[in-house]
Amino acid sequence: MHWTLERSRNTCPICGALPSQPATNSLQTAVCGSCGTVLWCFTTGAATWYYHYNPVTLALHCEHRRATLPPDFSEKLTNDEFLIKVMQTGLLTRGQVSALLGPVSDPKSGLKGLDSAELAMELINAGALTAWQCQLIQQDRLQGFVTPPYRVVDGFYDGATCRVYKAKIAGTATDAVLKNAISPRAAPYLERELRSVNEVNSPFVVAVREATTLVVPNNPHFLVREYFHGCRLNTLVKNVGPLPPELTAHIMAQAASALSAFHEHGFVYRRLVPRKIIVDASANVKIMGTGMVAIPGVETPGADQKILRRGAYTSPQQRVVGATTDTWSDIYSLGACLYFCLAGTDPSGRTPLRAQIERLASEVAGADSALPELRSIMRFCVSANTNNGLTAHELSVQLRSVANAP
Numbered sequence: 001m002h003w004t005l006e007r008s009r010n011t012c013p014i015c016g017a018l019p020s021q022p023a024t025n026s027l028q029t030a031v032c033g034s035c036g037t038v039l040w041c042f043t044t045g046a047a048t049w050y051y052h053y054n055p056v057t058l059a060l061h062c063e064h065r066r067a068t069l070p071p072d073f074s075e076k077l078t079n080d081e082f083l084i085k086v087m088q089t090g091l092l093t094r095g096q097v098s099a100l101l102g103p104v105s106d107p108k109s110g111l112k113g114l115d116s117a118e119l120a121m122e123l124i125n126a127g128a129l130t131a132w133q134c135q136l137i138q139q140d141r142l143q144g145f146v147t148p149p150y151r152v153v154d155g156f157y158d159g160a161t162c163r164v165y166k167a168k169i170a171g172t173a174t175d176a177v178l179k180n181a182i183s184p185r186a187a188p189y190l191e192r193e194l195r196s197v198n199e200v201n202s203p204f205v206v207a208v209r210e211a212t213t214l215v216v217p218n219n220p221h222f223l224v225r226e227y228f229h230g231c232r233l234n235t236l237v238k239n240v241g242p243l244p245p246e247l248t249a250h251i252m253a254q255a256a257s258a259l260s261a262f263h264e265h266g267f268v269y270r271r272l273v274p275r276k277i278i279v280d281a282s283a284n285v286k287i288m289g290t291g292m293v294a295i296p297g298v299e300t301p302g303a304d305q306k307i308l309r310r311g312a313y314t315s316p317q318q319r320v321v322g323a324t325t326d327t328w329s330d331i332y333s334l335g336a337c338l339y340f341c342l343a344g345t346d347p348s349g350r351t352p353l354r355a356q357i358e359r360l361a362s363e364v365a366g367a368d369s370a371l372p373e374l375r376s377i378m379r380f381c382v383s384a385n386t387n388n389g390l391t392a393h394e395l396s397v398q399l400r401s402v403a404n405a406p
């Protein structure tokens with residue numbers, strides 16, 4: 001789905017009037033005094049950007065998976081087969097299904113003549129199952145839904161060594177993110193993430209709630225993160241286009257603070273890419289922990305080097321086999337993420353990033369915006385070396401001053 005999000009600088013994007021400018025550094029609502037439209041705005045000392053919708057909420061809406069089942073759902077599964085599988089997952093008992101649907105003792109008459117897809121939709125609409133759970137049940141993936149107190153409700157990532165889920169915590173209104181190792185190879189990465197996030201303990205880094213080793217088939221390790229309700233930066237920019245320079249500075253200042261926290265504890269984050277940066281509907285930011293963190297005195301798995309040689313967000317230093325990484329690698333990635341926000345596309349891995357930054361058109365955000373200052377910060381990020389580079393803390397201070405500039 002593609003949306004065009006009306007936005008404009010200092011004027012109402014709907015009628016062109018000059019609304020009042022609330023002085024704050026967060027995404028919040030304002031009402032246009034001329035046409036009465038409720039707008040979302042991001043105000044700095046220098047400018048106010050008005051959006052017709054909250055860009056983060058809109059981007060999340062665009063990504064939202066609709067509650068639909070595969071078209072062949074009822075052909076592959078009878079209603080009773082589906083019900084038996086649901087009970088095997090541990091998500092619902094027969095008694096709970098009965099309470100939701102009426103008596104189900106006789107599959108033929110008791111299920112109200114519903115086929116399996118209709119039955120699934122009844123349970124989805126009752127809030128007892130999610131479409132994602134039903135899809136997995138149809139594929140015979142019946143394990144791992146319930147690990148008290150967690151109930152897995154949605155999938156975020158399905159990889160070869162790791163799966164990441166959204167989970168509900170029983171008896172509370174709290175959500176969590178569950179990261180399951182499905183291969184022993186993933187365990188050291190989870191341990192690395194746990195250790196670094198706990199030591200760093202920063203408000204700009206997604207916290208780890210707990211980590212457990214379980215002797216359950218296919219679930220040898222899992223790590224539970226806090227659920228930070230927001231949108232990944234790559235999803236945000238993909239759905240609403242390039243971000244205004246002032247909002248970019250506000251977001252990336254917080255990401256720089258997160259990197260600074262890692263660096264203060266001797267870690268190198270090593271994998272800063274837009275999808276690791278989460279932005280909430282007020283423009284607060286947290287970065288996710290990563291198992292790719294370099295820990296002093298702990299050997300980095302060899303496989304990491306192969307992964308890191310790829311991608312436009314990795315520093316030239318990291319693309320050399322066997323090279324050690326240091327904090328400048330993270331600062332380079334920060335510069336690449338800044339470029340991504342302003343350009344609206346990933347930097348190319350084939351051209352030097354510095355040249356791409358110079359080419360970034362002034363028109364992207366208006367000549368008198370904060371773009372020139374951000375351009376000079378990006379130059380620092382991608383040109384610095386280990387001896388004369390700015391620290392992540394200094395960069396976060398500079399980015400905040402761009403976001404707050406009069």
Ligand SMILES: [Zn+2]
Nearest residue numbers: 012015032035
């Ligand atoms: Zn208006």
